[in-house]
Amino acid sequence: MARQKSEFARWLGPVLDALRALGGSGKPREVCDHVAEHANVPAATLEATLKSGQTRFYNQVHWARQYLVWEGLFDASTHGVWSLTKAGYQAKLDEPAARKIVAKWVKIHAAARKSSSPGEPEADEATAAPETDEEQGAVLLEILKKVTPEGFERICARLLRESGFERVTVTGRPRDGGIDGFGVLQINPFVSFRVLFQCKWYKNTVSRAEVGDFRNAMIGRADKGIILTTGIFSADARAEAEREGAPPVELVDGEKLVSMFERVRLGVRERTIYEVDHAFFADFMGSET
Structure with missing residues (x-):
C-alpha cells in the first residue's frame, strides 16, 4: 500500500529533467507531455483517471512538483508556470534519491501535524499537505x-x-x-x-x-x-x-x-490563502524530526 501511495516518487527526476530541457520553466501541460514522451509512458498510464476525472499521471506529476518545491529545487510560484531554482538546475535525481526526498518530507509533515494535533494520525504520501488549488479544480470538473x-x-x-x-x-x-x-x-x-x-x-x-x-x-x-x-x-x-x-x-x-x-474567473471566486512553508521551518527542527 505504501508503495502505491509513493508511486509519484518515480517522476521527481524526470520532472526535474523536463524543466531543464524546457529551458528552466514551463507550463504544467508542457512538463507532463515532455515527461510522457521522454520516459516512454504507455498510453494506458496516460489515460488512467482518478474518481475526480483527473488523469492519474497528471496528478502524480503535480505531486512530484510539490515535493521538488519543498526540497527547494522548484520555485514555489503558483501562477501557472513551473520553474527551476538555481539548486534545481544543478540537481540530478535517480529514483532512490527521489524516494529519500519523499520520505524526508512525509516525516517532516507528520511531525508538524503531530505537534499541532497530538491526537491526529501521522500523515503519509497520500495525505500530506494537500494542494488546495488542485482539490478545487477537481470539484469544478465534477460539477x-x-x-x-x-x-x-x-x-x-x-x-x-x-x-x-x-x-x-x-x-x-x-x-x-x-x-x-x-x-x-x-x-x-x-x-x-x-x-x-x-x-x-x-x-x-x-x-x-x-x-x-x-x-x-x-x-x-x-x-x-x-x-x-x-x-x-x-x-x-x-x-x-x-x-x-x-x-x-x-x-x-x-x-x-x-x-x-x-x-477568466468564470464560475469561480478568487480567494487568498496561506499555506505553511514547512521547508522554512525544517532547519529549525531537531534531528529527531
Missing part, C-alpha cells in the same frame, strides 16, 4: 460533469466569449458531424478566424476517430476547430489533432477546461 449536455454546450459558448471570441453561436443541429457551434476570433483589426467547436460531455476518453470525424466535418467551413470535453483525449487523438498537413484542431480536456475557467 461540469453534472450539468446537462445542452448546459455544457451553453457554458462552453460562454467560456469562448469570455476568452475573446465574438459571434459565438450554439447550433444544436443533430447529425451535423458533431459541430455544436461556431464563433469568430478577432486577432487584430485585419485578421480574424472562423472557428467551429464541439462539446463532448464525457466521463471517458475521446478517441482518434472522433477527432478525425470532427475535422472532416469542419473542412471547408472554418479555419480552425476546437473540441472541449470534460473527459480526456487518448494519445492517438492528440496525435491526430496535430497531424501535419491537416487543418488544426485544438483539444481542451477536463484539466485544461478547469484552468480556462479559472483564468
Whole structure:
C-alpha cells in the first residue's frame, strides 16, 4: 500500500529533467507531455483517471512538483508556470534519491501535524499537505460533469466569449458531424478566424476517430476547430489533432477546461490563502524530526 501511495516518487527526476530541457520553466501541460514522451509512458498510464476525472499521471506529476518545491529545487510560484531554482538546475535525481526526498518530507509533515494535533494520525504520501488549488479544480470538473449536455454546450459558448471570441453561436443541429457551434476570433483589426467547436460531455476518453470525424466535418467551413470535453483525449487523438498537413484542431480536456475557467474567473471566486512553508521551518527542527 505504501508503495502505491509513493508511486509519484518515480517522476521527481524526470520532472526535474523536463524543466531543464524546457529551458528552466514551463507550463504544467508542457512538463507532463515532455515527461510522457521522454520516459516512454504507455498510453494506458496516460489515460488512467482518478474518481475526480483527473488523469492519474497528471496528478502524480503535480505531486512530484510539490515535493521538488519543498526540497527547494522548484520555485514555489503558483501562477501557472513551473520553474527551476538555481539548486534545481544543478540537481540530478535517480529514483532512490527521489524516494529519500519523499520520505524526508512525509516525516517532516507528520511531525508538524503531530505537534499541532497530538491526537491526529501521522500523515503519509497520500495525505500530506494537500494542494488546495488542485482539490478545487477537481470539484469544478465534477460539477461540469453534472450539468446537462445542452448546459455544457451553453457554458462552453460562454467560456469562448469570455476568452475573446465574438459571434459565438450554439447550433444544436443533430447529425451535423458533431459541430455544436461556431464563433469568430478577432486577432487584430485585419485578421480574424472562423472557428467551429464541439462539446463532448464525457466521463471517458475521446478517441482518434472522433477527432478525425470532427475535422472532416469542419473542412471547408472554418479555419480552425476546437473540441472541449470534460473527459480526456487518448494519445492517438492528440496525435491526430496535430497531424501535419491537416487543418488544426485544438483539444481542451477536463484539466485544461478547469484552468480556462479559472483564468477568466468564470464560475469561480478568487480567494487568498496561506499555506505553511514547512521547508522554512525544517532547519529549525531537531534531528529527531
